[in-house]
Amino acid sequence: MEGKVAFVTGAARGQGRSHAVRLAEEGADIIAIDLCAQIDSVPYPMASEADLAETARLVEALDRRVVTAVADVRDRAALRAAVDAGVAELGHLDVVVANAGIAPTTPDVPVVAWFDTVSTNLGGVINTLEAAFPHLGAGASIVVTGSMAAFLPGSVDAAGVGGAGYSHAKKAVARLVHDLAGTLAPHSIRVNAVHPGNIATPMLLSDMMYKVFRPDLEHPTYEDALPAFGSMHKLPVNTLDPVDISEAVLYFASDAARYVTGQQLAVDAGGTLAVRPADVPS
Numbered sequence: 001m002e003g004k005v006a007f008v009t010g011a012a013r014g015q016g017r018s019h020a021v022r023l024a025e026e027g028a029d030i031i032a033i034d035l036c037a038q039i040d041s042v043p044y045p046m047a048s049e050a051d052l053a054e055t056a057r058l059v060e061a062l063d064r065r066v067v068t069a070v071a072d073v074r075d076r077a078a079l080r081a082a083v084d085a086g087v088a089e090l091g092h093l094d095v096v097v098a099n100a101g102i103a104p105t106t107p108d109v110p111v112v113a114w115f116d117t118v119s120t121n122l123g124g125v126i127n128t129l130e131a132a133f134p135h136l137g138a139g140a141s142i143v144v145t146g147s148m149a150a151f152l153p154g155s156v157d158a159a160g161v162g163g164a165g166y167s168h169a170k171k172a173v174a175r176l177v178h179d180l181a182g183t184l185a186p187h188s189i190r191v192n193a194v195h196p197g198n199i200a201t202p203m204l205l206s207d208m209m210y211k212v213f214r215p216d217l218e219h220p221t222y223e224d225a226l227p228a229f230g231s232m233h234k235l236p237v238n239t240l241d242p243v244d245i246s247e248a249v250l251y252f253a254s255d256a257a258r259y260v261t262g263q264q265l266a267v268d269a270g271g272t273l274a275v276r277p278a279d280v281p282s
Helices: 015-023 049-060 074-088 111-123 123-133 160-187 207-213 222-230 242-252
Strands: 003-009 027-032 064-068 095-098 142-144 192-197 263-267
Touching: 003 074, 015 027, 015 049, 015 095, 015 242, 027 049, 027 074, 049 064, 049 207, 049 242, 064 074, 074 123, 074 242, 095 123, 095 242, 111 123, 111 160, 123 142, 123 160, 142 160, 142 242, 160 192, 160 263, 192 242, 207 222
Parallel strands: 003 027, 003 095, 027 064, 095 142, 142 192, 192 263
Antiparallel strands: none
């Protein structure tokens, strides 16, 4: 990754921060953006500007350059401005990590949660790629964060309208990656997806998710939910660390994967073994 510049959305914490730091460890400079505000339909605390500043500090501690911006992936103009400013300062763009996402997955969220989730998790990916595309040339890599939920029908059925929106968006993201990879291949731009299992991020480690995974309890705790998280995996692990996903992102972003495109890589501790992990959801 030496000499490369990576644009990472949802970079203030969780997987996004992990991806930004891991790429920086291998020599990349980073353009990091995040909403840094609360979406009304999301029942868990979202990232803050202080979180984004901490991501910047971690990247700079690795002696890499970083440009941060507060921007909503639902706002194409704001994304374009953030990317343009980052490229103006860092010189070019080689890698896009479309990672930003939400999961308001409780049965009592309002119907607008479906639209908020789809516009963030699917529309936000499209906006990110469209904003970045003018800066990408031959050899560039696009990596999109999906979810094992895209391959597990019914896995979020009990998670309300937000869960339905999440499943819809992640299925569509998988298809987008498949189709866009073919479109951009003649331009030597690669497009791949990473589909995580249950990752130990603030999104998962929240009272909201504890209730989703343990609906039989009135006030479930982390300890109550932990075995339920693990029940979705085949390997004996309850949660994965964000860096486990970052290693896959790093591979796709790097020249080691220069002939790899259109792939749907499940980093899910075997969670999708019972379905067709190499296929794109129909």
